Ligand SMILES: Cc1ncc(C[n+]2csc(CCOP(=O)(O)OP(=O)(O)O)c2C)c(N)n1
């Protein structure tokens with residue numbers, strides 16, 4: 001059941017004013033919404049925009065204990081924190097907060113080991129579909145056809161399904177969420193925060209700077225990604241997938257908005273050919289079909 005909006009508004013602010021995030025940054029909306037849902041979070045952040053936007057000591061704008069760590073070390077560092085706190089009898093929520101580069105690509109060995117050991121960690125991946133912090137290079141999360149600085153004519157490969165890779169680890173909880181539906185995101189973060197073991201939440205987080213989109217429409221893009229079927233909303237518990245109330249109707253392709261309504265609002269898709277758009281649509285339907293089999 002969804003939490004009340006009042007509860008969300010009454011929570012302490014976790015990202016203070018004066019941070020370095022660009023206008024309309026989806027990552028900062030994701031962070032504020034998800035981290036504020038947790039009790040006593042300790043957040044481990046590998047190299048990414050989230051390590052940059054916090055500003056510099058003594059003006060750090062994260063209002064929760066934070067460990068900045070090397071790119072490929074997030075879940076192993078978090079494993080140590082989680083175990084040490086348990087040993088001391090301290091109840092905390094140990095969190096990994098990583099970008100898609102740190103999750104789909106460079107941090108896989110780290111989180112895969114921690115997930116296999118079922119460490120008591122809540123792992124969020126804010127997914128902007130590329131390496132934004134270092135100048136918009138492609139990642140395993142970049143969708144086919146999107147232009148980045150390393151794929152100027154559009155990425156040739158399809159986006160990885162990180163949730164299905166995570167599901168193969170049989171972790172207790174996996175969910176997807178979008179900053180376009182903050183209540184759904186907050187509710188899932190709170191639910192996962194109250195569970196134990198390795199939990200993973202993938203958050204669709206637009207990046208207006210790298211996507212070449214209007215910062216004012218970031219929340220709208222978060223909604224459109226769900227409404228066009230680009231980013232399905234669901235939870236996987238004990239191997240069984242349940243589509244979320246917000247995204248349920250988009251199981252039916254006829255209920256989805258045309259994908260072009262999402263693509264046309266982002267400069268990164270401007271150069272896509274009609275053939276590339278059709279290929280992307282096929283990729284998305286393939287992912288839906290795989291998810292439907294897990295229901
Ligand atoms: C081992 C290693 N390789 C490369 C880098 C350079 N680097 C720092 S952040 C980053 C990109 C991170 O991308 P992502 O995880 O998607 O987060 P985002 O920048 O999009 O927030 C890279 C390549 C590094 N710090 N360490």
Ligand code: SF4
Pocket residue numbers: 020021022023024025026027028049053128132133206207208209210
């Ligand atoms: S580059 Fe993108 S993800 Fe990074 S702070 Fe700016 S808007 Fe946010």
